[in-house]
Amino acid sequence: MAESAYSIVLSNVNTLAIRETTLLCGVTLEVEFLKDELKRLQGFLRDADSKRRLGDEDIVVLVSQIRDVGYEADNAIEGVDHLHKRNRLKKGFMGAIARYARLPSDLTTLLNVRVEIERIKRKISEIAESANRLKIVDLGNIPIENAHVDDEFQLDYRKHQNFEEIVLVGFEGEYEEIMEKLVYTEKSLSTISIVAIGGAGKTALARKVFTSFRVQEHFRKTAWVTVSQKYKGIDLLKHIMKQIMGSGDESIDKLNEYEVAQKIHDFLLQTKCLVVLDDVWETDTWEQLNRSIRAFPDAANGSRILITTRKDIANNVQMPIHAHPLKKLDEEKSWHLLSSKALPSYRRSVIHDVDEFEKLGRKLAKKCDGLPLALAVLGGYLSKNLNAQEWSDILLDWPSTRNEQMVRNIVARSYKDLPNHCLRSCFLYIASYPKDYIIDVPRLIKLWIAEGFIPHIPKHKLEETARKYVAELAQRSLVEVVETSRAHGCIETIRIHDILHDWCAEEARQDGFLDVKNETTGQVGAPSSSNNLVSYRSSFQSFSNEILPATTLVRTLFGFELESASIPKLRFLRVLNIEDSTLKDFSTVIGGCIHLRFLRLGHCEGVVLPSTIGQLLYLQTIDLRDSYLESQVPKSLWDIPSLRNVYLDDGFSPPPPAKSVGLHHQELQTLFLGISHVGTKWCYHDMVIFLGQMNQLTSLSLMIFPMPTEVFNLFANMPHLVDITLVEFGVLDKLPHEFPQSVRRLVLYADVIRQDPMPILEKLPCLVVLKLQGYEGKTMSCSAQGFPQLQELELHRFSVEEWRTEEGTMAKLSILTLWECEKMVKLCEELLDLSYLNHVTLAERRGSISHLQNLWRARHSESKLFEELPHGEEALPRGSSASIWITPLKASRCKEHWKPSAPPVSTAQQSPPST
Template sequence: MAESVLSTVLGNVGNLAVQEASFLGGVTLEVAFLKDELMRLQGYLKDAESKRRSGNATVTILMSQIGDAAYEAENVIEAVDYMKKRNDIKKGFMGAISRYAHIPSDLTTLHKVGVEIQRVRRKLSEIFQSIERLKINLDSGVVDESLEDYDLRHLRNDDVVMVGFENEYKEIVDKLVQGEKMLSVVSIVAMGGAGKTTLARKVYISSQVEQHFEALVWVTVSQKFKVIDLLKEILKQILSDVDQSTKIDEMKEYEVGKKIHDILIKKIYLVVLDDVWETDTWEQINRTIKAFPDTSNCSRILLTTRKEDVAKHVEMQTHVHALRSLDEEKSWLLFSSKALPSYRISSIHNLDKYEELGRKLTRKCAGLPLALAVLGGYLSKNLNTQAWSDVLLCWPSTKDTQMMRAIIARSYENLQNHHLRSCVLYLAAFPEDYIISVSALINLWIAEGFIPHTPKHTLEKTARMYVSELAQRSFVQVVQTSIIHERAEEIRIHDIIRDWCIEEASQDGFLDVIHETTSGQVGASSSHNKIFYRSSFQNLSGQILQASPNLRTLFGFELSSLSLPDVRFLRVLHVENTRLKNFSTVIGGCIHLRHLSLRGCGRVKVPSSIRKLLYLQTIHVDSNVPSSLWDIPTLRHVDLCCISLPRSVQILQTLQELRMWPTDDEVGKDPMPILEMLPCLVVLELHCFIPEAMSSGAQGFPRLQELRLEGCYFNKWTMEVGTMPKLSHLSLDMFDMLDEIEIPDGLLHLPSISFVSLHARAIACSSHSTAEGLKQKGCEVTIVTVPL
């Protein structure tokens, strides 16, 4: 991964403005020399990587040293850039002095930085000497890193994998909605990669199932699950009152189980338990109280597992459906739908030859849908008969999982660029069966520097193209697609691919995934002494107390508690459902931080020192955040519970997404006059603002495309002609408001509006003409009213 590391570092430091800071003196020249040496080093990496993969241990060590040196160089260059940023935003007389004079604190820091630059340059000099001894050649070839902009309409993974399972699908649906009235279980059993989860999800969202059952629940069990967490997730899905879901986390296991029982006893329900591994899972779920009552009303449990004894162990009427491998013809249908998609058929010559080779390859896949999908995705990027013949000739002699690993590795190596390869390995950071938000993943990739700057696209657009590429190759499965935008909103990674990513990421020193409690350091693998710059801790008890001093990324999922160590070079901190300690004392020192996401971590106190994080791009925190956040010039995506509006938006020139709840003293003010001045804002979501009136000026919101207002009440909304020229989607959710809601007639003047959704108790009579006018413009209008 040294090539990826070096390219990422060069991309990051290339955007820094160190050379513009005259007060830095001779350090600026030293930084320039350091950049030049990193660029020179990049030219050798192609040859070095090929030697490493051939098993040259000395080159492997050298590649690790290159990665270390690149990260150290980025740290020191960014420290200089940080001094410039800090001085640029200082105000008043002392700010003017510090910008143009060498104050003692700056002189001390510059001296330390200069010493550090010399140390890194000496390390690079030793690396160049090693390159000469190892006879590693300079390779200045240019790699094409362009990607096709795939249309997600061709990437419906569930439809693709359903090829060949039409009969099974109908049989399972029939067993769920027909038959005996007593509570019973339908189990889908098959090996990994056979399509169990995809088939179950297709059944789950079918119209027959949705119409038959009054309550639908889907939970993933996995190998390491906690009963209390599983029950809480089930309860959150069946609660009709969304506000009560916040109270669930405080409930005990018996209370949660009884609440589930009391709700489901009145309903015809279907509960899906996906990916069950242990025979006693059902007993564990019902150990304190029988959560799933049998009222003889045709309720069902749908279970997926790799083990037949698990399927048969549940002590009730059980229908076991052993999912068969695909036959030769169905295998060909699935493979060809990926390798030779219909929208590309017309441009393919020698189609008969491709079919001849393809049918031979499908027989090698032994009817496994995952193998067929990944191989097909890989070969769709290599549409020449020689490449297909080479795959056939080099086919591994192993079967099942080992065969799958060989296919995954080939597709991974074939990815267009190292940026994409980094994005694939990064998926290992998420827990097993985790549903990944695409927008959150994109923010993480950008924060890590994996997404290159291109003249044609924004970083977000390029990242979405990467997601489409990985879906096309079946590295990820699309779970949820936006009906409006026709793009992936949620994805998941198959267990087999995830296991491969974890192993590959560990071998390369890219990422360490820790599942069990360890006494070692953060950033140091529990199984060996390799130092990692990224660590993901998942489902652990105990505290993390120590860290590698150079740790750049820290993930935490479902930890009992987390005491943040000294991580001053941290770029990413992403923690979910974990009690945090000492956060407020540590975070101000993480000046390199790009991504801060604390979901389900309680009321974490965010200090005013947050203003020091001058590189912060993404922040998602569930607690109060001080207004000093608005002093950060690099914000791109902000999702906050409570915060005051910025006094000025002059510094917020990069902000693209904003989701926020107001503080009590801002709640009655119109937020639009301030927010409409944000020049790059694309998505705006506001909750619980209650102004008397709202107004949008003629020049307001120049790039806004999506606007969602939830629980925001106002008597009048005035829109001047010329406002929101790019707004396409507007959603108003005002169910809690008792008065009639009026649709602003100003919407008729918006040139790009294409979708309007309104949820309310009632709408004013005058709004019907506005709605009709929008429809005549070709806008889709959805109005849902639920009277008291």
């Protein structure tokens, strides 16, 4: 793995070295020589990296030295490159001097670089001598790994199941039984425990139950917290409180354990809740949560506690407890699960001797001892190695380990089988996130690009290659698919199983790739051996230190739930991702991070950006959504030419003069602006001019109150847009006739739309997802052949009494959602005639729900097509794959549901999203 990290660094050095000679300001020859020397070291590293695991201390030191010198060379060369970039952007007389002459400060920098390069060259010579002494072979002539990956999963991801769906293959009965205990039994408080060893599927089963429609509608509030081996009772209680009550006016973090438990107690007395305690290891966990006061009272209102655990804790919970030990899958179910991954139906047709594979596969399935996780990961590996001899060799070499260690061995095999070092780096990088974290894939891709993990492949965009990498990991079951994007046909969110997360953390630390630290558990994944490398990437989770103990050479820093943390001066920082934290003295540090590529501060306090933010000339992504800014984002931000993705809420300065904008933002692809109001500092005219020059955008999200209608004029100069979100207009007389023909997803909210929007929007040839709000006309018309690609339609506050549809319109529509469209009763009566629909949601206030339910009863009393569930809040079909939900609209579900382009990212302790 050290060789993988080194290859990424060498790639960056090579990119800098091949630019024009003026870029390196007179040190070009030195850099070319340095590049060749670094490449020579890579040959030694390939052999040394493989021998390091044998435990030779001298080889461990050598590997560390080779990696370190690569990073040092990268930093030195990029420092000069930054000097060149900065001089090119200077304006006026001093700018001309800086571009065509050498200022004294520049000459000093160049001198220091030459000295640094000479030092690095001497260090390389010493390393080469050590390699020869240790008899390390130069393997520099080995062909470089292919950066491409198979396109199969990208094309056929809908044919594959995620882990939660796989689990139900063997546990359908347990699912129904647990659901019965949660929803339809006694009113007194009770606990349901799912008991099994690691990898047996207990968390996935609990999550499937938790996210089900019936559970989410039955309980007024729900909470999901992950306990794990070591925990703090007060932290768990605070996470529960935040989910069921919200933070309110009083800061939860300042409350002591007794105060938090008391508030939860009082709230549960009045509210029916479900609390999930996932991954409970200790039998006294329940006692620890209730030691100061009984936080979970029996209010006889049907509240429930759902626990997943590896141990029987029935004797330690002072309430009725229903234990559900998960049995291992039998041989037939094991084979069914394995074959669904290894030999999916669409691939069987191209396999010549299916019977031989099936014979070997059944033997391999039996070896997995009925563990769903082992079967899923092994199946993913086998699907990439459809070779009977390979399957036979795996069977012969099967280790004697069992249970979790067996799963880890299978993961290690699949990891080594990944097609290139870039993909291996991407996989280990996921350990940066806390356990059970729901990972936003578009954001993860931006991180991978900032790290340099995604190679430049001719005729391929970086984002396209990265999406294929995600798909590859998903097909191998190394990550779990949580959600896919209907509009863009790709994976939207993922998570990783706890066992795989532990394996990644340990492997990453052992290789010096990543160091994960938690204040409760210490270093996560720390190996038993002392032979580990110093890491250049760190992830701090739930830390309260005043100053994070990060080395000054660190290149990547993650932080989750940091209490009043100060970030040290990190001169060579490339990636900074901090969430749910309070920062101190942030502005004094960030301005000096000239190498920074990625900056995300999510739900953070104490955020102040200095005026020198414009000097971060490599910055690709800045994301400050949902953070409290104590001062405005300086206008110098817009001077950064490398910006690709910008996400800003209230608190940023007006744009620079329009004449200079177009020169600086040729790379900008994604722009998210949330503005509560447009005031004197930013008039409509200036904003439209500012945005209109960003002609390379593929995603535009504007949350402005009120939204100026002039924004429609932007589209004439934005031919590449595929994702548009505009929230919220006041009164729109009509929509413009010209939208970008490439748009696949359109969200447009207004208080009032007076003219039928469908005749205009139905002509968009690529539109897949459409969400509209505010149309007040009596009729709505869709012509034949209209909306040729539309799959999902969501309407909010439409007062339509008649929907006229010609035959052939919306031929691919499968999901229809109506929010507060009470007058669309005639539409409700015609829904079943739309045979291509497979999911319809009618979300209304309770006053109109009863009428809709009566309507369904009257229409289908004879056919018995619909059956009302016992709690009376939904109607479900029988004997049909379609589903029509009549849902009472909860206030909590209405609030801010219009934020589709800024999906909330769950932390490790937050509940999974509902399906």
